[in-house]
Structures are given as C-alpha cells and as structure tokens.
Amino acid sequence: xxxxxxxxxxxxxxxxxxxxxxxxxxxxxxxxxxxxxxxxxxxxxxxxxxxxxxxxxxxxxxxxxxxxxxxxxxxxxxxxxxxxxxxxxxxxxxxxxxxxxxxxxxxxxxxxxxxxxxxxxxxxxxxxxxxxxxxxxxxxxxxxxxxxxxxxxxxxxxxxxxxxxxxxxxxxxxxxxxxxxxxxxxxxxxxxxxxxxxxxxxxxxxxxxxxxxxxxxxxxxxxxxxxxxxxxxxxxxxxxxxxxxxxxxxxxxxxxxxxxxxxxxxxxxxxxxxxxxxxxxxxxxxxxxxxxxxxxxxxxxxxxxxxxxxxxxxxxxxxxxxxxxxxxxxxxxxxxxxxxxxxxxxxxxx
Amino acid sequence: xxxxxxxxxxxxxxxxxxxxxxxxxxxxxxxxxxxxxxxxxxxxxxxxxxxxxxxxxxxxxxxxxxxxxxxxxxxxxxxxxxxxxxxxxxxxxxxxxxxxxxxxxxxxxxxxxxxxxxxxxxxxxxxxxxxxxxxxxxxxxxxxxxxxxxxxxxxxxxxxxxxxxxxxxxxxxxxxxxxxxxxxxxxxxxxxxxxxxxxxxxxxxxxxxxxxxxxxxxxxxxxxxxxxxxxxxxxxxxxxxxxxxxxxxxxxxxxxxxxxxxxxxxxxxxxxxxxxxxxxxxxxxxxxxxxxxxxxxxxxxxxxxxxxxxxxxxxxxxxxxxxxxxxxxxxxxxxxxxxxxxxxxxxxxx
DNA sequence: CATAGACGCGAGAGCGCTCTCAACGGAACC
DNA sequence: GGTTCCGTTGAGAGCGCTCTCGCGTCTATG
Numbered sequence: 001x002x003x004x005x006x007x008x009x010x011x012x013x014x015x016x017x018x019x020x021x022x023x024x025x026x027x028x029x030x031x032x033x034x035x036x037x038x039x040x041x042x043x044x045x046x047x048x049x050x051x052x053x054x055x056x057x058x059x060x061x062x063x064x065x066x067x068x069x070x071x072x073x074x075x076x077x078x079x080x081x082x083x084x085x086x087x088x089x090x091x092x093x094x095x096x097x098x099x100x101x102x103x104x105x106x107x108x109x110x111x112x113x114x115x116x117x118x119x120x121x122x123x124x125x126x127x128x129x130x131x132x133x134x135x136x137x138x139x140x141x142x143x144x145x146x147x148x149x150x151x152x153x154x155x156x157x158x159x160x161x162x163x164x165x166x167x168x169x170x171x172x173x174x175x176x177x178x179x180x181x182x183x184x185x186x187x188x189x190x191x192x193x194x195x196x197x198x199x200x201x202x203x204x205x206x207x208x209x210x211x212x213x214x215x216x217x218x219x220x221x222x223x224x225x226x227x228x229x230x231x232x233x234x235x236x237x238x239x240x241x242x243x244x245x246x247x248x249x250x251x252x253x254x255x256x257x258x259x260x261x262x263x264x265x266x267x268x269x270x271x272x273x274x275x276x277x278x279x280x281x282x283x284x285x286x287x288x289x290x291x292x293x294x295x296x297x298x299x300x301x302x303x304x305x306x307x308x309x310x311x312x313x314x315x316x317x318x319x320x321x322x323x324x325x326x327x328x329x330x331x332x333x334x335x336x337x338x339x340x341x342x343x344x345x346x347x348x349x350x
Numbered sequence: 351x352x353x354x355x356x357x358x359x360x361x362x363x364x365x366x367x368x369x370x371x372x373x374x375x376x377x378x379x380x381x382x383x384x385x386x387x388x389x390x391x392x393x394x395x396x397x398x399x400x401x402x403x404x405x406x407x408x409x410x411x412x413x414x415x416x417x418x419x420x421x422x423x424x425x426x427x428x429x430x431x432x433x434x435x436x437x438x439x440x441x442x443x444x445x446x447x448x449x450x451x452x453x454x455x456x457x458x459x460x461x462x463x464x465x466x467x468x469x470x471x472x473x474x475x476x477x478x479x480x481x482x483x484x485x486x487x488x489x490x491x492x493x494x495x496x497x498x499x500x501x502x503x504x505x506x507x508x509x510x511x512x513x514x515x516x517x518x519x520x521x522x523x524x525x526x527x528x529x530x531x532x533x534x535x536x537x538x539x540x541x542x543x544x545x546x547x548x549x550x551x552x553x554x555x556x557x558x559x560x561x562x563x564x565x566x567x568x569x570x571x572x573x574x575x576x577x578x579x580x581x582x583x584x585x586x587x588x589x590x591x592x593x594x595x596x597x598x599x600x601x602x603x604x605x606x607x608x609x610x611x612x613x614x615x616x617x618x619x620x621x622x623x624x625x626x627x628x629x630x631x632x633x634x635x636x637x638x639x640x641x642x643x644x645x646x647x648x649x650x651x652x653x654x655x656x657x658x659x660x661x662x663x664x665x666x667x668x669x670x671x672x673x674x675x676x677x678x679x680x681x682x683x684x685x686x687x688x689x690x691x692x693x694x695x696x697x698x699x700x
Numbered sequence: 701c702a703t704a705g706a707c708g709c710g711a712g713a714g715c716g717c718t719c720t721c722a723a724c725g726g727a728a729c730c
Numbered sequence: 731g732g733t734t735c736c737g738t739t740g741a742g743a744g745c746g747c748t749c750t751c752g753c754g755t756c757t758a759t760g
Contacts, residue, residue, distance in 0.1 A: 007716055018740040023718060031738060050469045054407035055716035058745050062718095063404075065455070077448070081441025081646060082629060084434060091431030094458050098427070101470070105415070106454045108444050119400045120451070224629065253633040260635075279432055279574065283603040285610075285635030296431060357746055368710040373748060381708060405746035408715050412748095 006049045015043045065103045066127035071134050073191040075110025084278040092299025102127050122146045128306035133194045150302040153195040160315040162302040166196050169291040169321035170203030173245050173273045178211050182243030186216035188230040190247045200247045220251040227254025235262050249274040249281045252288050267330040277324050286327035294319050356399045365393040415453045416477035421484050423543040425460025434628040442649025452477050464488055472496045478656035483544045500652040503545040510665040512652040516546050519641040519671035520553030523595050523623045528561050532593030536566035538580040540597045550597045570601040577604025585612050599624040599631045602638050617680040627674050636677035644669050
C-alpha cells in the first residue's frame with residue numbers, strides 16, 4: 001500500500017466527479033444521484049481515504065472533538081489519578097461517543113489556568129465540553145464563551161447540567177445512620193471548590209439539623225489519606241463518635257483504616273457510609289455501605305446532550321443516588337433501608 | 351469583551367506588521383527584531399488572541415494533540431472504567447503535557463475497530479500516540495502507519511516502548527512467596543491479549559519452573575469479580591493452596607474476598623501478592639503486598655519521548671517494579687524482602 | 701567604493717476541505 | 731414552443747494559518 005497523502009481531489013478525480021460532489025458524498029449531504037454516490041463511495045473504500053480533520057475543521061468551523069474539562073482544586077492535578085471517579089466519567093463519555101466519530105479530549109487544569117483553558121476550548125467547540133464539577137462561576141464563564149457546554153454536577157442556573165442528587169443522598173445517608181442507632185455522626189467532606197462536595201455537605205447539614213444532632217464535619221480532600229487523617233482527628237476530638245459519613249469511598253476507606261488502627265471496630269463501634277460506590281467500596285473490609293452514583297450514566301447523558309445539541313441554557317437532568325448497603329453499617333442494616341422516597345421533609349428537594 | 355473572531359490578520363494589522371511576522375512571533379521563530387516581537391506580543395495579550403488550532407494544523411501539517419490509544423481486549427471497553435490503571439496512565443500523560451499546549455485525546459476501541467482507529471490517528475499524528483498495552487502486531491501496524499508512536503508495555507522489537515519489568519517482577523513475587531514458606535502457589539493472570547499480562551505470566555512460569563513448583567494459573571480478566579471467581583475455583587481444585595499471585599490489585603482484592611468467604615484466612619492460610627500498587631491495594635484488608643508499577647512515571651516518560659521526537663525505532667526505556675510489602679503476606683514478611691537484585695538466575699532478564 | 705553576506709521583513713502561494721452560487725438538463729406546465 | 735422549476739453538478743472563493751522566497755537595509759570584507 002502506498003501512503004501518499006490522499007486528498008479529496010484525488011477521490012474526485014478517480015471517481016470522475018468534482019471536488020464538491022465528492023465532498024457531498026463524504027458528508028452524506030443530499031442532492032447527489034445514487035450513481036455518483038456509489039462511485040465515490042467505492043473509490044473512497046478502495047483507496048482507503050480519510051478526510052483531513054484539520055482541513056475539515058477549518059473550512060466548516062466544526063470540530064470532531066468533545067472536550068472533557070476538569071478543574072483541579074487548588075491546582076492539585078494528582079487527584080485525577082487517585083480518584084476512580086474520573087476514569088468512570090471518561091468511560092461514560094466514551095460509551096456515548098462510541099459510533100460517532102467524535103473524539104474525546106481531556107483537559108485537566110488548575111483553576112489558575114482556567115482562563116486559558118476556556119479560550120482553548122472556545123476556539124474549538126462544536127461537539128462541546130463536559131465540565132466536571134467545575135465551580136458555578138467558572139462554569140458560567142465557560143458557558144458564556146463556549147456556548148455548547150454541559151456541567152456534570154450542580155452549577156449556575158443557566159448552565160445546562162446533569163446533576164446527581166447529592167444533597168438528597170447525603171441527607172438519606174445521615175438519616176440512615178441515625179436509623180440504625182447512630183447518635184454522634186460526623187461527616188468527612190470533599191474540598192469546597194468541588195460542587196459535588198458542596199451538595200453533600202448541604203444534605204448532611206440539613207439532616208443533622210432536622211435530627212437535632214451536632215454538626216461535626218471536616219475536610220478530607222477526597223483522598224484516602226485525607227479520610228484517614230480526618231477520621232483520626234474526629235476520633236480524638238469526639239471519643240463518643242458512632243457514625244461517619246464520608247463524601248467519597250476513598251475517604252471512607254481511609255476512615256475505616258483509621259478507626260481500625262485506633263482500636264475501634266467497624267461497624268460495631270462506628271458505622272461508616274461512603275459515597276460513589278466506586279471499585280474500592282467492595283474491596284474495603286468490611287465492604288462499604290455507600291451511595292451509588294451513576295457516574296457513567298451521567299457522563300454519557302451529558303455527552304449525548306452535547307452531541308444532540310440539546311443543551312439549552314436551562315436544560316437539566318437529575319440522577320438519583322441509590323444506597324447500597326454492605327457491612328460497614330452492620331449486618332442487619334439492609335433491613336433498615338430508607339423508604340423509597342420519604343416525601344415529607346424532602347418535598348421539593350433535589 | 352467582544353467575541354468577534356480574531357485572526358492573525360487582526361493582530362498583524364493592530365501591531366502594524368505583516369501576517370508573516372505576526373506568525374513568527376506567535377511561533378517563537380527567529381528572525382524578528384525585539385521591538386516588533388514585543389509589539390506583537392502586546393497586541394496578542396491585549397486582544398486575548400489565540401491562534402486557530404485547525405488552521406495551524408492544516409497549514410503546518412503539525413498537530414497540537416497527542417493520542418492515547420487503548421485497545422480493549424475482546425472489545426470490552428468497560429475495563430477502562432473499572433481499572434485504576436488507566437486513570438493513572440492519563441494522569442501521567444497529563445503531567446508530562448502540562449505546560450506544553452498539547453492536548454490529550456483519548457481513544458478507546460475494541461480490537462475490531464483498530465484499523466479505523468489507526469487511520470484516524472495516522473492522519474493527525476504529530477505529537478504522536480501512546481499505545482497502552484497494545485498487542486505487538488497491532489503496535490507494529492500503528493508504527494508503520496503513524497510513525498510517531500510509543501508503546502506502553504512490551505511490544506514488537508522495532509516499536510519504541512516504555513516497558514515495566516513485568517516478567518522480572520512476577521518472578522520476584524513468586525520467589526518471595528516461596529521464601530516466606532509457600533509451596534503451593536497459584537497465579538491469577540490477566541487476559542492474554544494484554545502485553546503486561548503476558549509478561550507477568552512469563553515471569554511466573556519461569557519462577558515456578560526454577561523452584562520445581564507446579565504451574566497453577568487461571569485468567570481473572572483483570573477484574574475484581576474475575577479474581578474472586580478465579581480464587582474460588584483455585585481453592586476448590588487445590589485445597590492445599592498456600593499462596594496466590596494476582597497480576598493486578600483488583601483481582602487480588604477479589605481473591606482475598608474469595609478466600610475469606612471460603613473460610614480461609616489471609617495471610618495465615620494463604621498469602622496474597624497483588625500487582626500495580628493501585629489505590630485499592632491499601633484499602634483491602636489485609637492491605638496488599640504488591641508490585642509497585644510506576645504507571646504515572648512510565649506514561650510521562652512515553653509522552654516526553656513523543657514530545658521530544660526521541661522515539662527512534664528501537665528506543666526503549668525500562669522501569670523497575672518495586673515490591674511493596676504489606677500484610678497480605680504476613681506480618682513478618684517485610685523482613686524477607688528479596689535482595690536488591692538476585693544476580694544469578696536473572697542475568698539478562700528484564 | 702564595490703561586493704558579499706547577514707538579517708529583518710512582507711508578499712503570496714498554498715494546506716485540504718466546505719459551501720455558495722451559477723449553470724445545465726430535463727420534466728412539467730401554460 | 732416557451733417558460734418555469736427542480737434536481738444535479740461544477741467552479742471557485744474562502745477558512746486562518748504557515749512558510750518559502752525575494753527584496754531592502756545594514757554591516758563586514760577586499
């Protein structure tokens with residue numbers, strides 16, 4: 001096979017048509033007779049021609065790519081590799097992209113580099129960008145500049161978004177812990193600049209208020225070590241702790257370790273609920289009771305919205321978060337699953 | 351701010367220079383006086399101009415992107431989300447890409463779609479492509495077609511590669527298990543089409559032969575459930591099993607669970623060694639002794655090689671795999687760490 | 701002082717594609 | 731037969747940039 005660079009001109013010439021017609025066929029545009037269409041298609045297949053993406057993008061203004069944008073809190077990019085969450089997002093996006101020949105570009109930047117990233121994304125947008133837990137302000141700026149944008153996670157009101165019911169899930173988790181007998185419940189949260197973390201914090205707070213429990217919370221930075229440190233500190237400051245809600249499984253894993261290292265037992269002394277139901281949840285011992293976040297589905301939904309151009313300014317799609325009961329909340333906890341949707345206190349909540 | 355599309359022409363005009371000069375400044379090309387350079391830079395900054403990537407790519411033949419290529423075994427794309435390995439690869443690539451304004455494109459395809467993917471990558475190569483555990487044959491085809499390619503993991507002889515010492519690590523792991531007293535050691539391997547899996551399998555085989563142990567091995571598909579199923583089967587078929595080497599931590603985690611569920615204890619009855627030292631390794635109970643794969647560093651090295659154009663046909667870089675001893679091989683196992691490099695049997699080995 | 705070379709700069713020709721517009725032929729209508 | 735109209739096709743003008751080439755200026759060299 002020869003690897004001389006093929007152009008649409010070669011195809012047109014070979015097929016005995018004009019460049020314009022070849023282009024029409026390539027783009028499945030109407031207004032070409034069946035015969036010519038077939039002829040061009042044949043030549044394309046025979047020669048193994050693939051249109052040059054750059055030229056196409058330049059001429060049409062369109063892009064064959066979709067951007068995934070992750071803004072790292074405090075510029076700490078390493079969380080990307082440490083959190084299973086992100087690869088689930090990518091997997092979800094890729095699933096939705098399969099078949100399309102849109103490609104995925106992954107952009108991870110610290111918030112300091114966000115303006116530059118916005119420009120970069122802006123100039124190449126067509127399929128659009130999926131913003132992963134980007135702060136509402138930043139999301140609004142992305143939206144203003146790039147238009148085709150969907151936020152994964154809560155965001156500014158006019159920015160299209162796919163939202164997990166973070167707040168409700170955290171609310172449920174706390175209530176669940178209360179129901180199985182915990183009276184001294186602490187939360188280990190994620191960094192404030194993460195919208196998911198904020199939502200879970202809000203749900204925790206509301207539940208705790210309603211139940212008349214003290215608001216005990218620390219930041220674990222969405223990391224295992226952070227969870228370990230947080231739990232260690234909580235244990236020291238609140239010796240009577242009997243329940244921990246961690247805003248992600250990695251932190252929950254760290255917390256379980258800390259509890260064990262401190263000579264206490266999970267779930268006997270302290271019950272632990274995680275969040276995400278990531279791959280680690282089942283690996284922890286005891287396996288984590290956790291709030292299952294349908295990350296892949298959410299990412300896929302965001303991607304599809306982008307592909308279909310359905311991302312109207314106020315477009316919004318909510319995803320329920322389901323509780324998965326394992327052993328970190330005790331052997332009989334499954335019997336105490338929360339009622340499907342406790343209507344009362346939660347009316348109007350997301 | 352106005353969002354009219356800026357072109358290099360605008361910049362040139364504003365700065366009172368020609369398009370060519372503006373282009374030179376933007377590309378930091380030599381042959382421009384300091385004064386004009388400054389003037390252009392100022393205008394660029396003032397107007398917030400960013401060159402159009404598509405036009406640049408078209409005109410220069412260069413690309414501002416780097417491809418990450420993952421070929422899923424048996425077309426099973428879901429492994430991507432389930433294995434922490436991949437997000438570590440991405441993290442490593444992104445780390446090396448930070449500062450450059452090269453973007454990362456993630457391509458995941460089943461082997462059936464590989465030819466199409468090759469074409470897609472070929473037509474846009476400049477920074478090049480990092481092939482993640484792609485089979486030697488496929489890697490060779492990528493290399494033939496796309497040139498600038500680096501394989502992550504063992505590959506065809508002439509394809510540039512970053513290789514972990516998989517075989518040696520597996521060899522060490524088995525010997526370690528033997529040294530701590532295991533005499534009936536089984537391996538849970540990854541799928542054959544994965545080059546890393548193959549390397550680990552080879553090391554296991556060699557060690558087992560040298561030690562005069564039986565070759566007991568099953569495939570766990572690099573998944574937790576696979577590890578669980580494999581261990582369950584192994585336990586049933588070889589009741590006297592006293593050591594398991596799993597080719598990744600996820601499978602090791604599954605194995606530990608299976609062992610526990612079968613009423614046996616880790617490490618007392620059966621010692622377990624994992625591979626990767628991924629985030630789950632420390633979460634498992636007992637924490638996994640594992641072979642630390644410097645995934646991020648390897649991915650970064652591959653990326654840098656691509657960026658620097660240093661990927662000569664036979665270019666190769668090896669990364670040692672370090673053993674991390676935790677509790678899944680017994681409390682005193684750390685004392686029995688293998689000598690730094692047992693020269694004898696391993697001479698010439700990678 | 702003439703010539704050569706070095707340097708800085710601009711003109712202009714593409715890169716490979718898309719898309720508008722005009723032209724053409726044939727069918728339908730008056 | 732003339733007109734209109736539609737479906738089909740090709741010509742050609744860009745898209746925004748890079749890069750070669752040549753021109754003019756300025757400094758060494760004989």
